[in-house]
Amino acid sequence: MQSRLPILFFAILMAAIPFIPGVPPFWIVLLDNIGLAALVAMGLVLLTGVGGLTSFGQAAFVGFGAYTTAVLSTAYGLSPWLTLPLSLVVSGSLAVLLGLITVRLSGHYLPLGTLAWGLGLFYLFSKLEFLGRNDGISAIPPLSIGTFKMLSPGSIYYAIWVAVILSALLTMNLLDSRTGRAIRALRRGHVAAEAFGVHTPRAKLLVFIHAAVLAGLSGWLYAHLQRAVNPTPFGAHMGIEYLFIAVVGGAGYVWGGVLGAAIVVVLKEVLQSYLPLILPGSGQVETIVFGIMLVALLQLAPGGLWPWLMSFFPERTDGKKPDTSLKLAHRARAPAEDGVLLQVEKARKQFGGVVAVNNVSFDVQAREIVALIGPNGAGKSTTFNLITGVLSATSGSISVLGRKVDNAPPQEIVKLGISRTFQHVKLVPDMTVLENVAIGAHLRGHSGPVSSMLRLDRADEAKLLAEAARQIERVGLTEQMHQLAGSLSLGQQRIVEIARALCVDPMLLLLDEPAAGLRHMEKQRLAALLRELRDGGMSVLLVEHDMGFVMNLADRIVVLDFGTKIAEGTPATIKTNPEVIKAYLGVAA
Amino acid sequence: MNTTIMLFLVQDGITNGAIYALLGLALVLVFAVTRVILIPQGEFVTYGALTYASLAAGQMPGTAKLALALGIGAFAFDLFEARKALHGRLIVRSFIANVVLPAIVLALTLSLAAQKPPVAVCIVLSLVIVAMIGLYLYRIAFQPLAHTSVLVLLIASVGVHLALQGLGLLFFGAEGQRGPAVLSGAFTAGALRFTGQSITVYAITIAFIVALWLFFGLTLYGKALRATAVNRLGARLAGIRTTLSGQIAFLLASVIGAISGILIVPITTLYYDSGFLIGLKGFVAAIIGGLVSYPLTAVAALVVGTVEAFSSFYASNYKEVIVFMLLIPVLLLRSLAAPAVEEEKD
Numbered sequence: 001m002q003s004r005l006p007i008l009f010f011a012i013l014m015a016a017i018p019f020i021p022g023v024p025p026f027w028i029v030l031l032d033n034i035g036l037a038a039l040v041a042m043g044l045v046l047l048t049g050v051g052g053l054t055s056f057g058q059a060a061f062v063g064f065g066a067y068t069t070a071v072l073s074t075a076y077g078l079s080p081w082l083t084l085p086l087s088l089v090v091s092g093s094l095a096v097l098l099g100l101i102t103v104r105l106s107g108h109y110l111p112l113g114t115l116a117w118g119l120g121l122f123y124l125f126s127k128l129e130f131l132g133r134n135d136g137i138s139a140i141p142p143l144s145i146g147t148f149k150m151l152s153p154g155s156i157y158y159a160i161w162v163a164v165i166l167s168a169l170l171t172m173n174l175l176d177s178r179t180g181r182a183i184r185a186l187r188r189g190h191v192a193a194e195a196f197g198v199h200t201p202r203a204k205l206l207v208f209i210h211a212a213v214l215a216g217l218s219g220w221l222y223a224h225l226q227r228a229v230n231p232t233p234f235g236a237h238m239g240i241e242y243l244f245i246a247v248v249g250g251a252g253y254v255w256g257g258v259l260g261a262a263i264v265v266v267l268k269e270v271l272q273s274y275l276p277l278i279l280p281g282s283g284q285v286e287t288i289v290f291g292i293m294l295v296a297l298l299q300l301a302p303g304g305l306w307p308w309l310m311s312f313f314p315e316r317t318d319g320k321k322p323d324t325s326l327k328l329a330h331r332a333r334a335p336a337e338d339g340v341l342l343q344v345e346k347a348r349k350q351f352g353g354v355v356a357v358n359n360v361s362f363d364v365q366a367r368e369i370v371a372l373i374g375p376n377g378a379g380k381s382t383t384f385n386l387i388t389g390v391l392s393a394t395s396g397s398i399s400v401l402g403r404k405v406d407n408a409p410p411q412e413i414v415k416l417g418i419s420r421t422f423q424h425v426k427l428v429p430d431m432t433v434l435e436n437v438a439i440g441a442h443l444r445g446h447s448g449p450v451s452s453m454l455r456l457d458r459a460d461e462a463k464l465l466a467e468a469a470r471q472i473e474r475v476g477l478t479e480q481m482h483q484l485a486g487s488l489s490l491g492q493q494r495i496v497e498i499a500r501a502l503c504v505d506p507m508l509l510l511l512d513e514p515a516a517g518l519r520h521m522e523k524q525r526l527a528a529l530l531r532e533l534r535d536g537g538m539s540v541l542l543v544e545h546d547m548g549f550v551m552n553l554a555d556r557i558v559v560l561d562f563g564t565k566i567a568e569g570t571p572a573t574i575k576t577n578p579e580v581i582k583a584y585l586g587v588a589a
Numbered sequence: 590m591n592t593t594i595m596l597f598l599v600q601d602g603i604t605n606g607a608i609y610a611l612l613g614l615a616l617v618l619v620f621a622v623t624r625v626i627l628i629p630q631g632e633f634v635t636y637g638a639l640t641y642a643s644l645a646a647g648q649m650p651g652t653a654k655l656a657l658a659l660g661i662g663a664f665a666f667d668l669f670e671a672r673k674a675l676h677g678r679l680i681v682r683s684f685i686a687n688v689v690l691p692a693i694v695l696a697l698t699l700s701l702a703a704q705k706p707p708v709a710v711c712i713v714l715s716l717v718i719v720a721m722i723g724l725y726l727y728r729i730a731f732q733p734l735a736h737t738s739v740l741v742l743l744i745a746s747v748g749v750h751l752a753l754q755g756l757g758l759l760f761f762g763a764e765g766q767r768g769p770a771v772l773s774g775a776f777t778a779g780a781l782r783f784t785g786q787s788i789t790v791y792a793i794t795i796a797f798i799v800a801l802w803l804f805f806g807l808t809l810y811g812k813a814l815r816a817t818a819v820n821r822l823g824a825r826l827a828g829i830r831t832t833l834s835g836q837i838a839f840l841l842a843s844v845i846g847a848i849s850g851i852l853i854v855p856i857t858t859l860y861y862d863s864g865f866l867i868g869l870k871g872f873v874a875a876i877i878g879g880l881v882s883y884p885l886t887a888v889a890a891l892v893v894g895t896v897e898a899f900s901s902f903y904a905s906n907y908k909e910v911i912v913f914m915l916l917i918p919v920l921l922l923r924s925l926a927a928p929a930v931e932e933e934k935d
Contacts, residue, residue, distance in 0.1 A: 054740050101921050111743065112626070112876045113920045119869065120913035127906045236869075240628075240747045247744045288759070291752025295730045295745050302737045 007169065014161050018154055029153045032225060034258075034265045035160035039218035041245040041257030042164075042171055043211030048243065049251030050175065051207040052187030053103060054111035056239040057118035061212040063125055063234030064091045065219025070137040070229045071130065080143050080224055084217075091216025092209050099208035104201060118239045126231035136230030143224045156225050163221060164258065167214055170453040171254050174210070177452030177461060178445045181435055183207055185428050191390055192426035194410040196419070196504065197443035206449055215242075248297060250304025252430075259306050267293065321481065322434070322465040324473070328444055331417060331505040338366045340402070341508050341539050342418070347386055347396035349379075349563075356382040358563040359396065364508060369530060369540045371550045374560035375583060380543040381423050383560070384512055387541075388420050389413040400508075415443060419504035421497035423512040423543070429486025433477060433496050436485045438468040440503025471499040476525060491517035495526070502533075509533065511542040515549050527553045551575065559583065596781055598898045604787045604856070606894020607794040611849045612871025613878060613886040614801060615842040620875075621818035622838040624739050625731055628746045630871065631864025632753035633719055633846025638854035639761045639861065640715040640847075642768035644698070647705040651760030652718050653691075653698040659725035660691040666728055687728075691721050708769055716847050723843020727835055735835065750865070757861035765858035771851065790852050797845065798887055810837060870897070870912060877919050 018028060040058050048054045068090040069083035078086075102113050126134045143150040143159055150156040174180050182203045185193040190200040223229050241264070249260020271286035301308050342364040349357040357379040364370050372380050385391040387398055392407040399405060400416045419440065427436045445464045447457030472481050475495050480488060485496060494514055501509055511530075515523050523546070530540055530553060544550045550557065551571040559567040559574060561583040567574060574580055612630055619627045636652050643650040664687040671679055694717055701710065730749050734742055772785030805811040816824040817834040825831055846868075853859065853867070874893050878886030893912060900911040 048740065054743070101917060105920060109876065109920065111740075112872060113916060115869070116873060116876070116913045116916040116920075120910050120916075123907070123909040123913070127910065236865075243740075244744050244747060247740065251740070285755065285759070287755035288752045291748040291750070291755065294748030294751070298737075298741055298745050298748070299733045302734065302741050 004169075007165070011161075011165050014165070015158070018157060025154065028157050030265060030269060032153050032157055032160050034261045035157075035164045036218045036222050036225070037242065037245055037261035037265055038164050038258040039167055039221075040215045040242045041249065041261050042167055042254055043214035043257075044242055044246040045249075045251055045254055045257045046171060046175070046183070047207050047211040048246060049253070049256070050187065051183050051204065053204060053207065054243065055102075055114040055208075055211065056111055056236065056243060057098070057114035057121070058211065058215045058242045059234045059236070059238035060118045060121040061091045061095065061215035062219035062222065062238070063121065063229075063231070064094055064212075065216030066223040066229045066234070067125065067131055067137070067219075068216075069220050069223045070140050073141050074137055074139060075130075080141060080220075084220055087220040088213050088216050091212045091219070095209045095212030096205065099205045099212075103204040103208055115236065115239070119236045122231060122235040125234055132230070134231060136228060138228040140223050140227040140229070142227060150224070153225065156221070160221050160225070163217055167217070168254050168258065171210070171214075173455055174449060174453045175254070177449075177457055178438075178442060178447050178464060179203070179206070179449045179452050181431070181439050182442060184431055184435075185439060188426065188428050191410075192422065193439065195388060195390070195414060195422075196439050196500070197411045197414045198439070199411060210449075244294065247304060248294070250306030250308075253304070253306045253310075256304050256306030259309070260304070263305065322462065322469040324466050324469050326463045326466040328441065328463040328467040331415075331444060333417065333507070340364070341366055341400065342387065342541070343399045343402075344383070344387065345397045345399070347383065347398060348394045349382055349386055349391060350394045355563050357386065357393075357560075360560065360563070360565045361396075362558045362565065362568060364539050364541050366507075366539055367534055367537060368555050369534050369542070369553055371554035371557045372541065372543045372560065373545070373547075373550060373557060374566075377562070378560040379563040380560055381512055382563075384420065384510055384543065387413070388418065388510065414504055417504070417507035418510060419501040419506040419508075420510035421494065421501050421512055421514060425490065425493045425497060427485040427493055427496060427500075429484060431485060432482050433472060433485050433488070433499075434465065434468055434481045436496055437472055437499045437503055438464050440471070440500035441467050444503075444505065468499070468503055471502040472496075474502065475499045475529060489517070491519070491522060494518070495522075498526075498529075506538065508539045508541065511540060511544075513543055513545065515544055515546050523549055594902070596779075598902055599895060600781055600787070602895030602898035603891055604790050604894070605897060606874075606891035607790050608849045608853055608867070608890075609871045609874045609893050610887040610890030611794055611797060611845050612868055613874035613890045614797065614883055615845040616868075616871055616875040617878065617883065617886055618801070618814075619838045619842045622814050623727075623731060623735070623742070623835045625742045625746055626739070627842060628743075628750040628865075628868065629726070629753050630842060630846050631866070631868025632750060632757060633723060633843045633864070634850040634853070634867055635757055635761075635859055635861060635864035636722065636753070636850065637715050637719045637847025638768065638850030638859045639757070639766055640718055641711050641851045642766040642854050642859075643761065644702060644706060644711040644714060645708065645769050646766070647703060649699060649702040650715075650718070651756070652715075652722065653695045655756060655760070656718050656721040656725070657688075657691040657695050659722060659729060660687040663687045663725040663728040666733070687725065691725075694718060694721065708771065711768075712771065712851055715851060716844060719847035719850075720840055720844050723839045723846075724836055726843075727839035731839075732832055732835060735831070754862055754865070757864075761861050763861065765860040765863075766854065767858050768851070768854040770855040786852070786855050793848060793852065794887075797848075798883060801841075801883060814838065866909075873912065873916055876916060 017023060017031065040062060044055065044058055065087040068087040069080060072078040072083045072086060073080055098117060102110060105113050125131055131137065143156060150159060175184065182193060182198040185198065186200060186203055193200055245260040245264045246257055248263055250256030268286065268290060271289055275286050275289060340363050344363065345361050346359045347357055348359050360383060372383065374380055382391065386393050389408050389410040389412065397404055397406050400418065405413060405416065441464045445460050447460045451457045469481065472478060475498055477492065477495055477499065480492065485493060488496065494517060498511065498514060515526060518526060527549060534540060554571055557569065557571055557574045558565060559580050566579045566583060567577045616627055616630055619625055640650040640652045664683055667683040667687065698714055726749060730745055731742065734745055770786045772789045775782055775784040805815055813829045814834045814837060816827065816829055817831050821831055870893055874886050874890035877889035893915065896915055897908060897912050901908045904911065
């Protein structure tokens with residue numbers, strides 16, 4: 001959690017600016033514009049920088065906010081304060097509609113899709129009769145408190161900046177929470193997050209709505225600042241400019257949005273007023289220079305200016321250790337987690353003509369460590385993906401505690417108490433170890449986005465972090481708790497994945513090559529941990545290539561070769577099984 | 590509905606659609622190879638068109654000077670990048686390609702412009718000028734960013750678009766221009782009248798689709814480009830110069846853009862900022878084609894052109910709304926059919 005002190009300082013500074021003698025009124029106009037752009041950019045930071053969803057369509061949401069209040073306050077005479085919630089609701093609900101269509105698109109479809117509907121909506125604004133077509137709507141009443149009317153740019157200044165600072169605080173609160181971690185995990189792909197119960201399409205829709213509501217707020221303020229609206233500021237060019245603001249400022253940082261807005265608004269103003277003096281000539285010289293500076297800026301600082309600026313203020317990495325005495329309620333358990341936990345029966349997976357898993361059957365009992373071994377390409381990881389619901393089986397059945405779970409989504413599987421690690425580590429590299437591990441406890445927390453924004457989630461959050469810290473301690477990474485996950489060695493990252501899986505409070509732990517990249521001592525420590533977990537009542541199913549590790553640890557071994565089970569038994573019998581030796585060495589020894 | 594009107598609209602739609610198809614192909618090509626979503630594609634169109642129209646009207650187009658300026662910039666970038674290992678051959682090669690070539694073209698343009706050169710000369714000159722602009726732009730704006738994310742490249746692409754559009758106003762003024770037909774003459778078949786221009790549009794579009802298909806399927810460079818598109822690092826390890834792939838892609842895209850411009854400008858008046866919308870309609874087609882498939886993009890472009898023609902007849906006010914909203918059902922279908930594949934980003 002970041003300190004709130006600089007924000008307070010910033011708020012006081014912003015509040016004081018109009019009172020500084022000699023501040024030209026024009027500066028206040030600029031600051032108003034910066035605030036309006038910053039609101040939209042902040043939404044984009046969350047959407048694009050953090051969530052990885054690029055949108056060119058934000059200008060359209062600004063338009064929804066502006067037109068809603070314009071129509072309602074002129075044609076129907078509603079008070080601007082009444083139209084505020086309505087503007088936000090209109091932007092938000094249209095975001096749901098457009099989001100449902102758009103957020104499922106991946107990669108480059110998404111930005112282009114948003115560009116397309118952004119343009120379409122722009123033309124719609126300029127053609128609809130009740131929105132005043134190209135002329136727009138004028139004579140919008142100003143904001144007023146009692147008899148005080150905010151007619152001048154100086155009087156609405158406070159309304160705008162209160163909105164900016166409040167939105168920034170709420171957005172930062174949201175990011176620093178259970179929901180925030182789910183959002184921050186989105187950019188790295190959805191498999192890992194879903195394996196811990198995150199409903200990724202819902203999380204994406206959430207950020208989409210958040211960004212749209214912020215844009216709608218900006219639009220509402222804009223309408224009452226200008227007291228007139230027309231379609232021009234809601235076109236594709238503005239949509240692009242907002243995105244550009246976010247990227248220039250630093251797309252991953254809430255304050256990057258504010259910084260970017262300041263830079264772009266001031267730069268444009270300076271170019272517009274001074275460039276004609278230097279380069280007299282017709283037309284849009286400022287557009288040319290603006291475009292060139294944009295490219296130059298990206299080449300010099302592709303990550304944006306905020307992180308560059310922050311690198312001058314060395315960051316404290318020694319975060320506060322969570323209070324591990326707080327207990328998190330256990331996962332709701334089935335009545336009897338005993339006997340056969342997992343039963344795989346004739347599971348089969350075909351990719352086109354390739355049979356990756358060929359009618360494989362095996363089971364895992366309570367308090368048992370089972371190893372799944374076999375040469376590369378034997379179908380071990382595919383089997384894992386079938387069990388955890390990442391892939392759906394072509395045929396066969398998988399049951400947990402006697403209940404069939406075929407083709408259930410990963411979010412359901414983890415609810416049954418089956419958690420996993422990945423062969424290719426799937427952590428969020430720019431989150432700390434603690435935050436990464438806390439994703440594992442996602443389903444054991446309850447706070448939603450709204451309570452997170454309002455900081456009503458702190459009790460729940462403290463318990464989640466305490467549980468995460470406990471599991472980190474258990475796997476022996478307490479030292480690294482506040483480091484970024486991406487800065488750890490690959491072996492340590494695998495251990496972080498185990499801690500994350502333990503946060504589920506699982507009955508069955510699925511480990512995909514946990515010992516790869518570990519040193520000898522680390523392997524021994526891992527083996528001891530797994531034995532301890534088994535003795536504590538947990539079962540483990542692991543895929544591993546290190547035979548020494550497996551033979552000393554596993555109670556039972558299942559051997560796969562070319563997708564088919566070729567042997568099953570205790571380590572001792574597997575060691576001497578001629579089929580197994582043939583599979584590994586090519587000849588019967 | 591009148592059959593004749595319908596036929597006219599279809600014909601109009603196909604002519605427009607063919608242009609969108611060309612642009613869509615270029616966008617797909619550039620995206621696949623360099624991951625750049627080429628917003629300035631529209632500027633290649635207007636630059637091509639307006640350079641051609643200016644030359645034909647006996648005016649000196651500013652684009653020729655821009656090409657030289659960008660070339661000098663590209664040369665400077667080359668020098669700066671190779672500053673630790675400068676050797677004569679490299680400097681000379683870069684100097685010829687980036688400075689001597691556009692200087693010669695500028696000199697040619699200067700000497701020819703006043704004499705109202707024949708159409709063929711105008712076409713060749715405009716193509717060469719725009720091609721050089723495309724090539725140098727890649728060197729200056731995109732090659733240094735080649736390793737960054739799609740988003741950063743996209744924003745850079747927007748920057749280039751803004752700068753080029755501003756320059757367009759400077760070079761060609763706010764007035765629209767029209768150029769002479771590439772191929773004059775016409776014949777009628779039934780109720781329809783085919784002009785030489787529209788026939789040229791069809792022929793060139795088809796030729797380009799076939800040529801691209803042959804290029805990617807059969808030539809070594811085409812295969813290198815495809816390899817770069819699939820896996821940049823892998824392609825480099827296999828000895829493919831990925832910067833060369835990027836240069837080829839931009840060269841092709843700018844030539845295709847310029848050709849499209851030259852094809853449209855005899856049919857409709859183009860302004861310095863017309864390119865953006867035309868390019869975006871190419872985008873719509875490219876998105877429908879999934880940014881990967883050339884034939885699908887071509888078909889989608891024809892659909893976009895036809896829908897545009899019909900909506901401008903029946904609901905001209907909502908023409909753009911309809912064209913861009915056309916994407917929504919397509920996106921909906923795509924998102925329903927999209928497999929839940931894992932994407933590793935960054």
